[in-house]
Amino acid sequence: MTIGEVLEHINVEFPDVRASKVRFLEERGLVTPARTAAGYRKYTQVDVGRLRFILALQRDQFLPLKVIKDYLDAIDAGKRPDSLPGGLRLEPKSVSQQLAQELSGHIRPMSRAELQGMSGASDELMHTLESYRLIWPDETGRYDDHSLKVARAAVTLSGFGFESRHLRPFRIAADRELGMVEQATAGLGENSGVVSKERVTEAAREITQACLSLHAGVVSAEIADMGD
Incomplete structure (x- = not known):
């Protein structure tokens, strides 16, 4: 996928995220899309799942990227890292199933x-x-x-x-x-x-x-x- 197609995939959950945000996360080493011979970024479904995981933790837990990156680096290395602040123990692939249960959840505005x-x-x-x-x-x-x-x-x-x-x-x-x-x-x-x-x-x-x-x-x- 192109970066535009990635944004289409996550737009419902994260309507305020722009291409600059995704590139910033890449700059910080949290997302590493493949590159074509011409240097264009190409994202996979795995990249999208990882991106959703990062954005959800930022939005719902207000975690700094360093904490998230250290956690992801440990998972990428095949380790079982300590739980995130708040006792959360998640992996990128589990976000779609567990977000509502294990993250605080980004609920709709309330009266x-x-x-x-x-x-x-x-x-x-x-x-x-x-x-x-x-x-x-x-x-x-x-x-x-x-x-x-x-x-x-x-x-x-x-x-x-x-x-x-x-x-x-x-x-x-x-x-x-x-x-x-x-x-x-x-x-x-x-x-x-x-x-x-x-x-x-x-x-x-x-x-x-x-x-x-x-x-x-x-x-x-x-x-x-x-x-x-």
């Missing part, structure tokens, strides 16, 4: 009532999450799967006695982290080209993943000390 029904959030909790801008609707008044994750986490915390006032620090912490990400990626965005934007987005993913790992590591260590 407020649907979000409350799926998360168990009360009207009061919804108001708190929105007032602190931990969740927010799009221009049509609907919520995405990120809002669902936040709402479910907030419901869990409330079950352990967390009150509304305890949620505001999460917004403050997120703003601080976003500020650091923007500062760190500022130089990468000087070129307005699409590839440059892809690099900025990917750098933001890597920084975010590192921040989450650092935070989890420090907190886990302190919790371990609590048990001693």
